[in-house]
Amino acid sequence: MYLAQPSRREASPRRFRMCHRVNDVMRLCCELSANQQVQTTVRGSGKGAAAAGGLAFAGGLIGGPLGIAVGGAVGGLLGCWMTSGQFKPLPQIIMELSPQQQQKLYDDLLAVMGDIQWTDLVQLTALVMGNATLKQQLTATLLGYISKELQAQVHYVD
Structure with missing residues (x-):
């Protein structure tokens, strides 16, 4: 009897969940930066x-x-x-990040978020937006990443 081995290219359920969680956090970053009216200058x-x-x-x-x-x-x-x-809204820059850059930003933000559990983007957004301290810490981490890793200058739009 021949049993087919799953190929390495097939996404495991765990990997799909991780990708889903990274996407949730990237969209949360877009929401945070849109609320702050942030633009960046890319060198x-x-x-x-x-x-x-x-x-x-x-x-x-x-x-x-x-x-x-x-x-x-x-x-x-x-x-x-x-x-x-060269002046782009921060949500646009976040969505244009490479998968490796998104993973690094996700890891940085997850360190701030601690043990927060969420099931979807709506719940995650509600949890963060309802906690002013967490919202401020995540925004600071996001802007720090953009400044340090992408060497971009951050500007607030009036």
């Missing part, structure tokens, strides 16, 4: 500032005070063009 805002300042300086050398104004305006537009697309 490069210094380029825009350098373009604006550099052209204002060059304009000042060439045209005096009027050259500073023109150079600053042109430099500002150039800086805007150079950095377009």
